[in-house]
Amino acid sequence: MPENPDGIGAAFAPHDHSHCSSRALNDATERLATEGGRLTPVRRRTLEILLESHRAMGAYEVLDRLAAEGFGRQPPVAYRALEFLVQHGLAHRLQRLNAFAACLHPGADHQPAFLICSECDRIAEVPSGPMRDALGDVASGAGFVVDRVTVEAVGTCAICAEARA
Ligand SMILES: [Zn+2]
Numbered sequence: 001m002p003e004n005p006d007g008i009g010a011a012f013a014p015h016d017h018s019h020c021s022s023r024a025l026n027d028a029t030e031r032l033a034t035e036g037g038r039l040t041p042v043r044r045r046t047l048e049i050l051l052e053s054h055r056a057m058g059a060y061e062v063l064d065r066l067a068a069e070g071f072g073r074q075p076p077v078a079y080r081a082l083e084f085l086v087q088h089g090l091a092h093r094l095q096r097l098n099a100f101a102a103c104l105h106p107g108a109d110h111q112p113a114f115l116i117c118s119e120c121d122r123i124a125e126v127p128s129g130p131m132r133d134a135l136g137d138v139a140s141g142a143g144f145v146v147d148r149v150t151v152e153a154v155g156t157c158a159i160c161a162e163a164r165a
Pocket residue numbers: 011015016017018020021054
């Protein structure tokens with residue numbers, strides 16, 4: 001994963017989110033241009049919906065939004081668009097929430113880790129390299145080959161902690 005341009009935890013501080021979303025959309029368009037994927041209207045709209053906030057969305061929530069905008073009410077409409085975005089690294093699937101989040105730096109392949117606030121559902125994508133390396137070392141000591149690591153930490157974000165104080 002490239003350096004976190006806004007710093008880890010930027011999602012948990014007040015900020016001008018239009019910068020996040022427009023940059024991510026830009027990077028996504030560039031990446032697809034390189035890879036040859038096509039950002040059809042429904043795929044683009046799905047990405048824009050995911051980019052509206054630092055929260056993950058379930059497929060049905062996305063489908064409701066797409067249906068309200070005239071893209072149809074069939075679940076495959078949302079599932080196919082989300083699958084495309086995940087496949088091309090423009091969005092990630094969060095196992096724990098069974099939901100999807102737009103990738104905020106889709107420029108390069110990476111396996112993210114997530115911080116998930118249990119109070120407001122905000123999420124932040126953070127680099128998982130060091131954790132995966134450490135786990136890989138432990139695993140290989142046990143003769144185990146790791147294919148995939150999912151790191152999702154649940155807790156309280158800075159905004160909620162402050163509101164509580
Ligand atoms: Zn933002």
